[in-house]
Amino acid sequence: MYGGVAAVKELSLIVCRGEFLTILGPSGSGKTTALMLLAGFISPTNGDILVGGKSVASVPSYRRDQGIVFQSYALFPHLSVRRNLEFPLEMRGVKAAERADRVANLLARVHLDNFGDRMPSQLSGGQQQRVALARALIADPPVLLLDEPLGALDRNLREQMQSEIKTLHKEFGITTVCVTHDQEEALTLSDRIIVMRGGAIEQIDTPEGLYDRPKSLFVANFLGEANLLNGVIPLPNDATPTSMLSIIRPERIRLAVPHAPTLADAHQRQQANGVVTEVIYAGALRKYNVQVGNNVLIMREHVASDQQVFRPGDQVRLDWLRSDVRLVATETNNGVE
Template identity: 85%
Template structure:
């Protein structure tokens, strides 16, 4: 990160926001306390924590839910709390690990829009791991297609779709127009 390897740095020491597929919210803490936790760990004073948490809850449209427990929220609300918690400490990078996988189709589509809006608003470098091609095409400015741990292609969604460099990339994106014989004769 920022030109430095973090492979030897323990994950809790890396300055990053992470959202897991399971959301990993603290079930014994209220929504407000879930958002306060990363700030408290960074030594942010209580008054500043309270202001930042209130602003973030309003931003993710959960202003009235600060006193609730995660189990009292819908899947989409839990997902918004997880994203808010990842963003609240203002990390330089946001990592999303299959963040929408547990949601039904309609909610997943709504949350894709919400994540795009948050990305634009906060301007954070965001890496989203997904196996859902539609989600990758919707959320991304650039996509890295990987196969067996190796990069097949890095490009914009449009370039990947229009000009896949390998058969794997073409098949990965679905509905591929693969021409088996590319030798043509003009008569």
């Protein structure tokens, strides 16, 4: 609780040893607060936090064996990069020669070999972020807590650092909890992802599980895009029309000319007729908007040289496998909007 505000209302989770767990959610959903609770910078008003079976709720943050990267990469401004990295080792009484070795090794890992003597103010945002990551890893902690660790990096460097984090995670086996609002980052890095909404867990699952079996429209839209099929196809008999929605992912829909020959697996498919309203070419993907009755369905396909390309105004037939349709809840367990 912050004053009268419950930033995190309900959070019950077990992080497995060596796991890479990502907390994903929109701005203000309580991600940083959840991480700060884990880090020991704030204490829970109710509840407990255990590491290796022991309660750490009353152990101050600096006594815990953990590496942390804050959302705002808080380096010591008056210390050089090298001294920033050495500091956690000095605190642990590591000898000078070993400190120098470890610093050199980690600076190389984050591609900052020649930056040891710079001051933080002489670094770009992305470079500071990489120093912060190196500093979090330097004492070889069993637990790593990251809050938007790659937020200040451009796309290329971000992808490079993502694979570096993944390699470091595998190599050191560090139990990692990472906060992000970047869905691609979450999907790429994580063993499991928590989707947070309004201070509570909306869903927790593996990347594939979340993408393929979202339990609510919120999760489906937060992780990818979803087409609503209510009004296009009937709901299954056992579904309540007011609380359930049928959805399908854009890449699961196929487009064809209206009188294309029926395929062998037609009995496993559903179809609808529509008119193309928009075509967006995006390099590797082509995105179509198709008006079907009162709905607009979006559809994405990988661009290939032998496929038929449709134009706005074209009549088309859409079809998809019944097994690709998902039923999701309009409302969620915690009932937050």
